[in-house]
Amino acid sequence: MPEKARIRPVDEADLQEKTLASLAPYRDQDGRIYTIWATLAHHEDALRRFLVFGNHVLGKNTLPLKSRELMILRIAARAQAGYEWDQHVRIARSAGLADETILAAATGTWDGLGEFDQVLLGATDSLLDRQSVDDELWCRLEAHLRVEQIIDVLYTVGQYLTIATVINTLGVQVDGEAALPLPQPVDQKEAAA
Structure with a gap:
């Protein structure tokens, strides 16, 4: 793995409202979007779709x-x-x-x-x-x-x-x-x- 990030996380101020809404449950104890999701936010449409599946696996899994x-x-x-x-x-x-x-x-x-x-x-x-x-x-x-x-x-x-x-x-x-x-x-x- 690289010693430093190859892609920096997207600043929250640069995200679309619908992306921010999708990421509402994915914040740390300080209210920051988790780094993985802020990084994947470079492709907002794909991130929102991926979160639907991820929500099943992490939150609704049997x-x-x-x-x-x-x-x-x-x-x-x-x-x-x-x-x-x-x-x-x-x-x-x-x-x-x-x-x-x-x-x-x-x-x-x-x-x-x-x-x-x-x-x-x-x-x-x-x-x-x-x-x-x-x-x-x-x-x-x-x-x-x-x-x-x-x-x-x-x-x-x-x-x-x-x-x-x-x-x-x-x-x-x-x-x-x-x-x-x-x-x-x-x-x-x-x-x-």
Whole structure:
């Protein structure tokens, strides 16, 4: 990821009223538009459309909040998307997840997690690696989830992989101090040794 932003966030004063209305729920505790959305506001029409889908994935998803956040944290860690990681560590903590659980999801040390979350994280990895799941994992998903929820698994991974790609390519930077350091990826060859 670039060390500095490749595209600076758009100043709020330069945004159309309809874009400002769409971004009303996407402000931090100080009332500022989140950096990711202010950056994507360079293409206001696309941003407004993307927020509709993002609102489903983040706000109306049929997956339990804590489980969804573990999936997003896994994606952020694997993609090394620091901004995404930081934002969702904060959301996960607000949802009641301990740092130990957050780091377990990020690093792939899932033994202490329940079977439901292990299945979701396994599906997340499979979707990131192969853009699909095999028959065995599909059966495990069906054993734990309704079809609607399986579709939300797919949407969640797709949405947050897209966001990670945007963050890493445009160089969206963490605002201030990181809530929790982003775990560095483990080289699979070193892990096997």
